[in-house]
Amino acid sequence: MIRLVVNGQARQADVEPEMPLLWVLRDELDVKGPKYGCGIAQCGSCTVLLDGAPVRSCSVPVSAVAGKKITTIEGLAQNGVMHPVQKAWIDHEVPQCGYCQGGQMLAAVSLLQNKPKPTDADIDAVMTNICRCGTYARIRTAIHAAAAAAPAKRV
Amino acid sequence: MNDISTISRREFLKDSTLAGAGLVLGFHVPGAGAQTGKPGISGVEVNAWVVVRPDNTIIIRYARSEMGQGSLTSAPMLVAEELDCDWKQVSVEYASTNEHIRRNRIWGGMAAVGSQTIRLSQDYLRKGGAAARQMLLAAAAKRWAVAESSCSVAGGVITHVPSGRTLTFGDVAIDASKLQPPKDVKLKDPKDWKLAGTSVKRLDIPDTVMGRQRYGVDVQLPGMLHAAVAQCPVFGGTVKSFDAAAVQSRRGIRKVFTIDSGKVMVVVADNWWRAKEALKALPIQWDVGANGNVSSESIRGFLKAGLDVPTVPVARKAGDADQALTGAAKVLEAEYYTPYLCHAPMEPMGCTARIADGRVDVWCSTQTGEGTLATAAAAAGVPLDQVEVYKMQNGGGFGRRGGSQDFTRIGVLIAREFPGVPVKSLWSREEDTQHDFYRPAALYRMKAGLDAAGKPVAFKARVAAPSIFATLLRLPLKDGIDNSAMEGFAEFPYAIPNVLNDYAQRDTHVPVGFWRTVGWSQNPFARECFIDEMALAAGKDPFQFRRELLAHEKRPLGILEAVAKAAGWGTPLPPGVFRGISVTEPYAAFTAAVIEVSVSDKGEVKIHRIVQGIDCGYVVNPDNIVAQIQGSVVYALTAIGRGEITIKDGRVEQSNFNDYPMMRIADMPKVEVVIAPTGGFWGGVGEPAQAPIAPALCNAIFAATGKRIRSLPLSHHGLTLVKA
Ligand code: FES
Ligand code: FES
Numbered sequence: 001m002i003r004l005v006v007n008g009q010a011r012q013a014d015v016e017p018e019m020p021l022l023w024v025l026r027d028e029l030d031v032k033g034p035k036y037g038c039g040i041a042q043c044g045s046c047t048v049l050l051d052g053a054p055v056r057s058c059s060v061p062v063s064a065v066a067g068k069k070i071t072t073i074e075g076l077a078q079n080g081v082m083h084p085v086q087k088a089w090i091d092h093e094v095p096q097c098g099y100c101q102g103g104q105m106l107a108a109v110s111l112l113q114n115k116p117k118p119t120d121a122d123i124d125a126v127m128t129n130i131c132r133c134g135t136y137a138r139i140r141t142a143i144h145a146a147a148a149a150a151p152a153k154r155v
Numbered sequence: 156m157n158d159i160s161t162i163s164r165r166e167f168l169k170d171s172t173l174a175g176a177g178l179v180l181g182f183h184v185p186g187a188g189a190q191t192g193k194p195g196i197s198g199v200e201v202n203a204w205v206v207v208r209p210d211n212t213i214i215i216r217y218a219r220s221e222m223g224q225g226s227l228t229s230a231p232m233l234v235a236e237e238l239d240c241d242w243k244q245v246s247v248e249y250a251s252t253n254e255h256i257r258r259n260r261i262w263g264g265m266a267a268v269g270s271q272t273i274r275l276s277q278d279y280l281r282k283g284g285a286a287a288r289q290m291l292l293a294a295a296a297k298r299w300a301v302a303e304s305s306c307s308v309a310g311g312v313i314t315h316v317p318s319g320r321t322l323t324f325g326d327v328a329i330d331a332s333k334l335q336p337p338k339d340v341k342l343k344d345p346k347d348w349k350l351a352g353t354s355v356k357r358l359d360i361p362d363t364v365m366g367r368q369r370y371g372v373d374v375q376l377p378g379m380l381h382a383a384v385a386q387c388p389v390f391g392g393t394v395k396s397f398d399a400a401a402v403q404s405r406r407g408i409r410k411v412f413t414i415d416s417g418k419v420m421v422v423v424a425d426n427w428w429r430a431k432e433a434l435k436a437l438p439i440q441w442d443v444g445a446n447g448n449v450s451s452e453s454i455r456g457f458l459k460a461g462l463d464v465p466t467v468p469v470a471r472k473a474g475d476a477d478q479a480l481t482g483a484a485k486v487l488e489a490e491y492y493t494p495y496l497c498h499a500p501m502e503p504m505g506c507t508a509r510i511a512d513g514r515v516d517v518w519c520s521t522q523t524g525e526g527t528l529a530t531a532a533a534a535a536g537v538p539l540d541q542v543e544v545y546k547m548q549n550g551g552g553f554g555r556r557g558g559s560q561d562f563t564r565i566g567v568l569i570a571r572e573f574p575g576v577p578v579k580s581l582w583s584r585e586e587d588t589q590h591d592f593y594r595p596a597a598l599y600r601m602k603a604g605l606d607a608a609g610k611p612v613a614f615k616a617r618v619a620a621p622s623i624f625a626t627l628l629r630l631p632l633k634d635g636i637d638n639s640a641m642e643g644f645a646e647f648p649y650a651i652p653n654v655l656n657d658y659a660q661r662d663t664h665v666p667v668g669f670w671r672t673v674g675w676s677q678n679p680f681a682r683e684c685f686i687d688e689m690a691l692a693a694g695k696d697p698f699q700f701r702r703e704l705l706a707h708e709k710r711p712l713g714i715l716e717a718v719a720k721a722a723g724w725g726t727p728l729p730p731g732v733f734r735g736i737s738v739t740e741p742y743a744a745f746t747a748a749v750i751e752v753s754v755s756d757k758g759e760v761k762i763h764r765i766v767q768g769i770d771c772g773y774v775v776n777p778d779n780i781v782a783q784i785q786g787s788v789v790y791a792l793t794a795i796g797r798g799e800i801t802i803k804d805g806r807v808e809q810s811n812f813n814d815y816p817m818m819r820i821a822d823m824p825k826v827e828v829v830i831a832p833t834g835g836f837w838g839g840v841g842e843p844a845q846a847p848i849a850p851a852l853c854n855a856i857f858a859a860t861g862k863r864i865r866s867l868p869l870s871h872h873g874l875t876l877v878k879a
Contacts, residue, residue, distance in 0.1 A: 016406065019428055027381065027426035032373040033366035035550070037501050038584045042812035045501055073366030082365075089364045093356060093778060096223030096786055098363030099370060099501040099550030124821035130812060132501045132551050133223045134789025136823035138782070 002066050006031060007075025017063035021055075022046045024062045025072065033073035033102045037130070044129030047103035048072050049155055054110045071155050073102030076109065078153065085109050088146035096133035103129050108143050109155055117147050199328040201290055202336060203250070203261045204234050204283035211311060211325035213240050216250040218262035219272045220522050221359055222500075222549030222556070223786075224841045225779035226272040228357045232775055233277055236351040237284030237343060240311040240324065247358055252524040253543040266523035268557040268669065270742040270839025273775055277837050285340035287331075294330035295322045345773055345834065354778035359548065371520030371547040374507040374579055380409055382569045382580040383430035385420040386590050389443035389805035390664050393417035396440045402433040411437065414568040421569055427581055446664040446805040454663050454802060455492075458598040461619030461659030462490070468635030468660075470645040474653035476602075479613035483604025487692055491601070491681035492866040495800040496594035496670055497807075497815060502550020503587040506566025509577035510535050515542045515567060516577075520549040522557040530560040534567035553790070554669035558627055559592045588815055589807040592668025593800055595621045595640070599681040604653075609693030611704065614651045616644050616682070619659040621667045635660065642674030643682050643846075648711050648740060649704040665802060671790055672845040675741035680867065683737035683850030687857065697854060698724050698736050710770055710833065711738050714745040717831040718768035722749035732763055735854030739846035744838030745770040748851040753879070754859045760852075760869065762792075763879040767847070768829035771838035780840050781828045787844035788826050793818040795849050796876040797868050824878050 003012045006029060013028045020039075025031040025048070034057050037045030041059040048057045049071040076083045082090075085108050095101045104127070111118055111126050123143055131139070198208035206214035215234045221227035231247045250262045263279050264271070288308055295313040296303040299320060307314050311324045345352070362368045387393060397420060399411035407425040411433070414421055420439055424430035461467070480486055507518040508531065515535045521527040527544045535542070549556055556562070566580045582590070597620035604613035622637035624630045636658050638645065644656040670676060690700035698719050705712040715738040719725075724734065731753045738747040751763040767784050774780060797816050801808045809815040853864040856874070864872055 023426060023428035026373075027428065030375055032369070032375070035370070035502070036372065036581070036584075037503075038812050040584075040811055040813060043501070043817075077365060086364045090356075090360060093360060093782065095360050095363040096225075096782060097501065097549060097551045098223065098359070098368050101363055102366050105364070127820045130501070130817045130819060131789075132499060132553075132817065134786035134818075134823075135782070136789060136818075136820040137785045137826060139820060140823070 002062050004062070004065060004070055005068065006070045007072060013062065015062060018061045020058050021048070021060045021062050021065055021070070022057040025057065031072055031074060035099055035102065037100070042130070043100070044103040044107060045100050047106045047129065049106050049110060052110065052113060052155055054107050071106070073105060076105065076155065083109060083155070084146045084149040084152050085112065085142070088142040088149065092138050092142040092145060094135050094138040094142050096135055100129055100131045104131065104139055108139070108146065111143065112147055113154055116151055118143060199332045201287040201328060201331050202283055203258070204280065205238060205287035207324045207328035209325050211244060211323045213238070213245045213311065213324065215245055215247050216262065217247050218250040218255070218265050218276075220267040220524065220546055220549055220552070222267065222522065222552035224267065224272070224783060225357050225776060226267060227359055228355060229776040229779060230272055230276060230280055232351050232355055233273070233280040234284035236348055237281045238288045239308040242350055242355065244311055249546050251543065252528050252546070253540065255525065256528065256539050265525040266557060267552065268522055268554065270744070270842040274743055274837035274839055281342050282340055285342055286336050289337045289340055290331040290334045291324050291327055293334055294327040298322065298327065298330065351775050352777070355776050357779065368548050370502050370550045371505050371507070371518065372502055372550065372581060374518040374547065376507065376509070376577040379507070379577040379579055380423050380425065380573060381427040381430050382421055382423045382578055383427060383434040384565055384580055384582060384586060385434055385439065386418060386586070387441045387443060388589065389441070389446055390666060391446060392441050392443040394420050394439060395442040398438040402437050405429065405433050408433050410572060412572060414565070419565055423569065423573070423578060427579070431583060443805060449664060449805045450803050451801045454596060454665070455598070457663065458596065458619040458661050461661045462598060462600045462617050464659055467617070467657045469655065469657045470636045470641040471647050471654055471656040476613045476615045476653040476655035479653035480602060480604040480615070483612055484607040485605040485692055486602065487688055488600070488602045489685055489688060489865060491599040491684065493597050493677035493680060494798070494867060495596045495665060495802075496794055496798050497588050497591045497800050497809070498553045498555035498670055499588065499815060499817070500549070500551025500553055500555055503582045503584055504555070504562035505579065505581040506562050507577055507579040508567045508570035509575070510567070510570050511575040513537055513541055516545070517542065517563065517567065518545040518547060519563060519566070520547045520556055521560075521563065522549065522552045522554070523560075526558065526560050527563045530563040531567045534564045535571060553671040554673070555591065557669055559668055584812070585810045588810050592627055592666045594670030594676060595623065595667040597640070597677055601681065601685045603685065603689050605689065605693055609695060611649070611651045611689055611693070613653040614647070614649070615654070616656040617659060618644060618678070619661050621662045621665070622660045623667050623669060623673075625660065626662050627666065627668050632660070639669070639674045642741065643678035643739065646740060648708045649686070650707055651704065664805070672741065672842040675739060675842065675846040676791075676794075679737060679739045679846045680849040680853065683739070683847065684853050684863070684865070687735070687850070687854045688863065696725070701736070701738060705738070710745045711740055713833060714738065714747045714768050714770045714831055717829055718747040718749055718766055721768065721827065721829045722764070722766040724749060733855050733858035735851045735856070735858055737847040737850035737854060739843070741843040741846045742839030743836065744772070744840065744843040746843045746847050748847040750848070750851040750855045752852065752855040752859055754856060754874070758873040758875060759877050760856060760874050761877050761879040762824035762852070765824055765826045765848075766829060767826060767844055768831055769840070769844060770831050770833050771840050771843070772832060772836035773834060774830060774832045777830060780830055783840050784828045784844040785826050787842070788848060789818055789823065791845040791848035792822070792876060795852060795867055795869060797870045799868050822876060822878050
């Protein structure tokens with residue numbers, strides 16, 4: 001039995017230690033925010049925050065995260081209050097299909113935690129998630145907008 | 156009272172574990188519900204499009220699919236515009252596919268393909284809204300015993316003008332639903348629109364942002380099993396043998412089997428990862444069939460032979476091109492090539508199906524609910540009206556989830572092995588990449604003749620390409636022409652007196668399908684680059700050259716000029732920066748682009764600026780059009796830069812994003828969008844913007860380097876796209 005803390009809740013899963021975190025979340029714990037896009041750490045659709053840092057959960061064995069704090073897109077809003085990144089994403093109508101956007105937003109949250117006022121070059125360096133719908137222009141605008149808003153509590 | 160929405164919803168609620176979370180999966184659109192309160196309150200169907208609830212909230216039905224193109228919002232906007240309701244009171248739900256069949260296809264087209272959702276349904280959507288408004292108004296007038304002409308409607312409230320009395324839509328909905336629908340309704344003049352034509356926030360975005368959006372891959376049902384699938388790496392091959400014993404005893408494995416006469420190997424388990432890992436470990440012997448030696452080179456040779464066939468079906472003919480060429484002062488000839496491409500939507504293919512008591516339920520990301528329904532019925536062997544399709548948000552479509560429905564067929568055939576049990580099949584990214592219906596490879600040979608003054612007197616284009624219509628849709632080709640293969644050449648806008656554009660159908664074993672913008676995604680690269688070659692030979696500026704040849708074509712000329720003006724065509728550029736231009740006429744819309752580049756010695760093509768314009772006639776949701784154009788540019792540049800599916804030993808060589816690379820944010824250039832609607836017609840939006848990008852870019856590269864790019868991707872020419 002592996003114990004995890006997912007979005008502030010203690011959860012447990014009776015699974016093989018090598019099972020990727022993505023599939024434990026999705027198929028065992030019914031946490032569907034992290035998405036499967038490639039399975040090989042290329043696309044970032046499966047991004048979750050692990051103790052506040054983004055990881056590609058398709059490529060992390062669940063045994064490596066036992067006891068750690070995992071935040072998925074479902075857990076980003078606090079007590080019904082949206083994170084500034086979520087608010088900026090809505091204000092700027094960022095998503096198209098939306099499939100990649102949970103991962104994009106979590107990557108942006110982490111960027112802003114490390115660099116509250118990121119430059120375009122900072123964005124280019126860390127926002128490596130793929131968006132097949134091509135929402136990149138709006139992701140950039142929304143990150144700058146979120147940076148201009150009041151800073152959020154660390155996730 | 157005919158409250159169909161509630162019946163369907165209740166049936167589904169029984170089975171959805173998500174229902175407890177307040178989400179009615181696949182039927183109700185969660186985002187819209189969040190806007191207006193609780194799903195599941197029953198309402199009164201005034202007509203097929205409009206349901207009014209007692210609390211005066213309105214449900215507008217949406218019949219097609221949502222894959223990020225925004226039509227789930229903009230189509231209902233047209234209903235709401237004519238209904239004169241308060242948009243804040245509106246939520247949207249998918250029309251039931253099963254009801255659609257039972258009610259004689261009452262919701263019209265259900266497919267979100269071909270950039271057609273707005274342009275092909277605007278008339279009946281607006282009439283649906285106007286008819287419901289008329290019935291609600293009539294019911295109020297009847298209750299007051301006053302003349303209908305003394306009443307008005309605004310914001311979902313009916314007012315008896317002389318007395319100032321009011322009734323809400325909710326007050327009179329039941330009465331209205333009993334009235335005969337009006338025979339004829341008058342639609343608003345678009346210039347009087349209040350809601351349509353303004354930038355309205357997309358209804359599905361809040362759920363996406365909160366992590367509540369549900370895609371096909373997210374379906375979760377009690378007792379559900381998971382399937383991983385593998386098709387023969389060589390298209391058309393079958394499973395010769397497999398050793399189930401090697402994986403059968405692994406944890407969670409339920410069944411190891413083939414379906415579809417051995418075409419698909421399947422492992423079903425209690426979670427997908429276990430199924431997929433077992434499938435990977437499963438020893439499978441394939442019978443690859445007759446195509447094990449096919450390669451990209453052999454296909455290219457086969458296409459090339461199509462260029463040399465003396466006579467093939469003609470798509471466009473004017474005058475006598477061959478004779479005009481003999482008399483021309485200057486003759487140009489060139490061959491262009493575009494490769495196979497994979498759709499690669501972010502959400503891979505999949506389908507959840509449950510077959511019980513002669514009935515099939517399918518939950519799936521699909522671009523065509525009706526196509527999914529028909530495929531499921533055939534695969535399960537049940538009548539059409541015994542199938543329901545719950546349309547999920549598509550994690551991208553781009554044409555992959557339309558006509559083929561292979562993912563539905565596979566999903567339902569798997570579910571047949573587990574009566575009463577829902578089974579979710581999901582393809583790995585590798586399976587998705589290697590078993591697509593690809594954008595066809597195409598080879599072009601063009602010839603043009605100019606007179607002594609540089610005026611074009613003849614134009615010839617031969618397209619050698621597989622036929623999507625003949626192979627995927629199995630439709631007979633009218634006069635031997637696949638319309639999609641000849642897009643841009645069959646409706647040739649340039650005023651050249653002698654034209655001969657013809658089509659050599661070259662079908663191979665590689666499956667082909669509708670890839671966003673279809674023939675318009677590739678043919679303009681050949682046509683518009685060759686037009687530039689002609690301009691150069693004529694010694695004319697590429698913009699002026701096009702203007703002269705399009706003088707009689709108001710709309711292509713209009714968008715060309717609008718974009719050239721916005722881009723400052725002809726004005727000085729910084730040293731080393733050059734422009735390219737092109738114009739196209741896809742899906743009843745008109746698009747043009749000007750792209751500025753500089754090219755370094757190392758072959759880095761820096762994109763300084765893209766000015767991209769569209770005339771789609773009427774504009775429904777302008778900000779969404781901007782989003783579609785921005786996205787189209789990314790889709791186009793991804794393909795132009797490095798996109799290519801290659802074949803070796805009969806199989807696709809690429810497998811995942813490591814070898815079929817995608818553009819990322821660091822490469823995203825600046826895009827300026829020019830929306831220049833001229834009204835009077837309804838054009839598409841989701842696809843047309845991609846069409847002019849490749850030629851405008853390659854024409855700019857030529858201007859910068861003198862190097863004419865006649866095949867894609869650019870990586871084959873030592874060129875890399877980078878942001879300026
Ligand atoms: S699914 Fe994990 S990075 Fe693509
Ligand atoms: S919004 Fe569709 S993949 Fe990013």
